[in-house]
Amino acid sequence: MAFGKRIRTYFDGTWHEGDVPVMHAADHGAWLGTSVFDGARYMHGTAPDLLAHCRRVNASAEALMLRPTVTAEDMVAITAEGLSAFDADTAVYIRPMYWGIDGDASVVATDGSTRFAICLEEAPLAPADASARLTRTRFRRPVLEDSVVNAKAGCLYPNNARMLKEAAAKGYSNALVADAMGNVAETATSNIFMVKDGEILTPIANGTFLAGITRRRHMINLAADGTPVREAVLSFRDFETADEVFMSGNMNKVTPVTEFDGVNYQIGPVARRARELYFDWAASERL
Numbered sequence: 210m211a212f213g214k215r216i217r218t219y220f221d222g223t224w225h226e227g228d229v230p231v232m233h234a235a236d237h238g239a240w241l242g243t244s245v246f247d248g249a250r251y252m253h254g255t256a257p258d259l260l261a262h263c264r265r266v267n268a269s270a271e272a273l274m275l276r277p278t279v280t281a282e283d284m285v286a287i288t289a290e291g292l293s294a295f296d297a298d299t300a301v302y303i304r305p306m307y308w309g310i311d312g313d314a315s316v317v318a319t320d321g322s323t324r325f326a327i328c329l330e331e332a333p334l335a336p337a338d339a340s341a342r343l344t345r346t347r348f349r350r351p352v353l354e355d356s357v358v359n360a361k362a363g364c365l366y367p368n369n370a371r372m373l374k375e376a377a378a379k380g381y382s383n384a385l386v387a388d389a390m391g392n393v394a395e396t397a398t399s400n401i402f403m404v405k406d407g408e409i410l411t412p413i414a415n416g417t418f419l420a421g422i423t424r425r426r427h428m429i430n431l432a433a434d435g436t437p438v439r440e441a442v443l444s445f446r447d448f449e450t451a452d453e454v455f456m457s458g459n460m461n462k463v464t465p466v467t468e469f470d471g472v473n474y475q476i477g478p479v480a481r482r483a484r485e486l487y488f489d490w491a492a493s494e495r496l
Contacts, residue, residue: 217291219327224291231326235245236326237478238308242364243317245269246306249288252334257491260285261422262459263305265280267362270307275308275323284327293299297315302332308363335461338482340476342468343396345445346372348396350417358417368455372397383456385448385469387475388417399458400424401466402438404479410447413440423487424457430486436479447475453477462487 216228240245245312247266249259270277279287284305295301305327309317348371351358356365376384376397385401388394395401395418402411409431414420428438448454454466454474463484465476 210310212228215295215331217329219287219329220320220325221293224294227327231324232308236308236310236324237312237317238310238363239265239357239439241317242362243273243275243309243311244363245273245275245308245360246304246307246363247361249300249303250328250334250462251295251301251303252458253492255491255494256292256303257487257494258422258426259288259494262303263288265361265422266305269362271443272357272360273309273362274317275307275309278323279305279325282478284384288329293326295329295331299331302326302328302330304330304425306489307404308372310362314438325353332460333345335464338344339423339461340465341383341396341456342381343383343466344379344381346375346397348372348375348384348386350386350388352417358419361419366416369397371460373426381468383457385445387445388415389473391444393445393448396456399456402427402455402483403448405447405451407437409436409479410443411438412443414448421457421459423459423462426465426490427457427483427487430490431449431479431483434482434486436482448472453479455483456481457483 218225218229221230245274246263249262263284267281276410288303307325309322310322310324329486372384372386384397386394386397393412417438430439448469449472456464463480466478467474
């Protein structure tokens, strides 16, 4: 599913130009969905938290019973080599991934027969004034007993797609999603923050969603700036009465929310400050 103008692919120990074929029809990942990935960003000559994203894809592989074959540090070095072909002012989506090869009709083999690739895809950041409108969805985030929610696994994303499809049918761009208990977890694509009476809150990481690397970075930056974020159990009613809401994700870092099911918000000062702090910090993360 290419969405960028230019793609470079690392596979079988070398870099290739374009979206090259990497998976066979009989691979366990193609047949039974044993695939994991992560997403990082290259922008303005920086790759913020790249090592953390590479470490997480290895942790995701282990959660899906795949054996990682590349160290996170080696992934960073390979990625830096691949990015050298892009101009420093080109925004790139960095996607390391693993998938299973062998196994039976249920379990992937644990002998290290996994495949690895990195996809570098040119993908501009959304403009600073981009925003989102949210609605409810009948679909919920699963729990660990049901699914591999402790991994960034490809098999989780059809559920997210159902949420987005339902939201689009209602005229919204994204969905605010509940966990199994009915409390807010995140959106269909990103972590979520809200502001009420000057306090910044985000749903507590309860194991039903990935508490993102960019989410954590915002929490660190905002705390250092004198406005700490509090993790809490949050309801839809809390979001209906919020003063400000914004999404946090790797693709666009900060996306203000302007509506939730008829409740409207202004693009507020906390979202603007979180974005400013993030890009100020990111400038120090050169490869």
